[in-house]
């Protein structure tokens with residue numbers, strides 16, 4: 001059975017009320033519930049973690065190796081643009097990962113155009129709102145839990 005980990009970084013716990021014109025009105029719980037249903041409907045399982053602390057995110061990524069996670073979907077929030085440590089953790093576990101962003105990071109401040117993660121990602125989906133998570137999960141499902 002395929003197993004996926006969804007990692008959300010700082011301030012994404014505020015989804016729903018945080019800058020809704022940029023990030024939409026769905027809460028993180030709404031998004032995770034939809035992802036769980038999608039995964040379960042395809043015979044896969046999904047675990048989600050959110051933290052505002054870089055070390056928690058790194059520990060979650062490291063733990064994914066022991067937990068035999070097949071793929072990671074990650075929105076590292078602002079750590080995307082700053083964290084060599086999260087990039088190193090993803091490189092260390094060698095688990096395929098999909099980078100997502102709710103907003104179009106390329107249409108915003110120039111510092112958001114650079115990601116420390118993208119070069120290692122299977123793919124990057126940005127700017128489509130909460131559906132980015134489902135699109136990334138769909139890609140992971142097709143690769144790791146194809147219909148029989």
Ligand code: DQA
Nearest residue numbers: 011075077078101102103112
């Ligand atoms: C974000 C984009 C980042 O630049 C920002 O710091 C976030 C959210 C997004 O989902 O659009 O926290 O990752």
